[in-house]
Amino acid sequence: MISRKLKVIRKTWYTQEIFGFEFDYPGIHPMPGQFFQIQVDEGIDPFLNRPISVASYKATRLLLIIKVVGRGTRMLGEKSTGEDVTIFGPFGKRFNPRKKKSLLVAGGIGIAPLHFLAEHLYSNKIPFDLVYGVRTTKDFILKKEMRRMCGKSLFVAEQGFARKETAVSVIRRMRMEDYEVVYSCGPKQMLIEMQKLKLPVPVYAFCEDFLGCGCGLCLGCAIMCKHEYKRICVDGPIFELREIDFEV
Ligand SMILES: Cc1cc2nc3c(=O)[nH]c(=O)nc-3n(C[C@H](O)[C@H](O)[C@H](O)COP(=O)(O)OP(=O)(O)OC[C@H]3O[C@@H](n4cnc5c(N)ncnc54)[C@H](O)[C@@H]3O)c2cc1C
Numbered sequence: 001m002i003s004r005k006l007k008v009i010r011k012t013w014y015t016q017e018i019f020g021f022e023f024d025y026p027g028i029h030p031m032p033g034q035f036f037q038i039q040v041d042e043g044i045d046p047f048l049n050r051p052i053s054v055a056s057y058k059a060t061r062l063l064l065i066i067k068v069v070g071r072g073t074r075m076l077g078e079k080s081t082g083e084d085v086t087i088f089g090p091f092g093k094r095f096n097p098r099k100k101k102s103l104l105v106a107g108g109i110g111i112a113p114l115h116f117l118a119e120h121l122y123s124n125k126i127p128f129d130l131v132y133g134v135r136t137t138k139d140f141i142l143k144k145e146m147r148r149m150c151g152k153s154l155f156v157a158e159q160g161f162a163r164k165e166t167a168v169s170v171i172r173r174m175r176m177e178d179y180e181v182v183y184s185c186g187p188k189q190m191l192i193e194m195q196k197l198k199l200p201v202p203v204y205a206f207c208e209d210f211l212g213c214g215c216g217l218c219l220g221c222a223i224m225c226k227h228e229y230k231r232i233c234v235d236g237p238i239f240e241l242r243e244i245d246f247e248v
């Protein structure tokens with residue numbers, strides 16, 4: 001495990017709750033789905049590091065995008081450009097996306113790792129479309145960047161647009177024959193609803209549930225997959241959706 005103390009080169013607030021840190025991170029080139037563990041504070045409180053996916057990596061510039069949901073992310077949000085942050089990683093299996101026409105399905109902050117996947121697909125000239133759902137229209141981030149890279153894009157919200165939609169309600173009506181693979185990241189409930197659709201193509205889910213140690217030791221992140229327990233932090237975080245048993 002590599003730990004590095006890095007200076008925040010740029011901090012950007014995308015919305016009132018979502019901000020990004022950019023770091024110079026030469027060396028290991030992370031792959032889509034991989035994540036870093038961020039130390040919230042130099043002391044021992046909060047004790048656990050917070051897992052955050054890679055949202056972009058270009059020419060050693062690493063971008064992590066964080067939604068403030070609790071104490072740890074709030075404390076991180078108080079750090080400014082020029083301050084030091086210690087990160088560990090990258091963690092998670094190196095995942096090679098398929099070279100096939102893809103559909104990306106994002107829910108909320110799930111757009112962050114899918115943006116990194118989109119960069120990878122785009123630079124490898126693999127076509128893809130996007131469905132991106134949020135709670136309210138104020139929650140959209142990276143809209144311009146995603147539009148530039150993808151073919152068709154559909155942005156939907158539960159509040160703020162005349163038509164109330166979720167990513168899943170859109171997928172339900174779509175012609176899946178147009179795609180050979182689907183990648184999805186969002187709240188657990190969204191993944192559960194996606195699974196119920198039984199789409200006729202492989203769906204890879206980026207699982208961003210709770211972690212403990214983040215390095216395979218505590219089993220705090222175990223999920224049932226293909227009838228055995230898998231650890232999100234080292235065996236994932238990407239799993240084939242139909243193989244996950246969310247009820248265990
Ligand atoms: C592999 C992985 C990648 C992730 N990538 C990102 C990312 O790119 N950007 C981002 O903003 N977040 C990401 N997350 C989620 C992020 O790690 C948590 O939101 C964060 O750890 C919460 O810390 P906190 O101290 O602010 O909240 P806490 O005080 O620990 O919790 C506050 C509230 O948030 C809920 N919560 C905490 N963690 C999670 C979680 N993982 N899933 C659902 N609810 C949670 C708690 O139940 C509680 O209600 C990722 C998680 C994993 C496992």
Ligand code: FES
Nearest residue numbers: 212213214218219
């Ligand atoms: S978080 Fe400890 S084993 Fe995965």
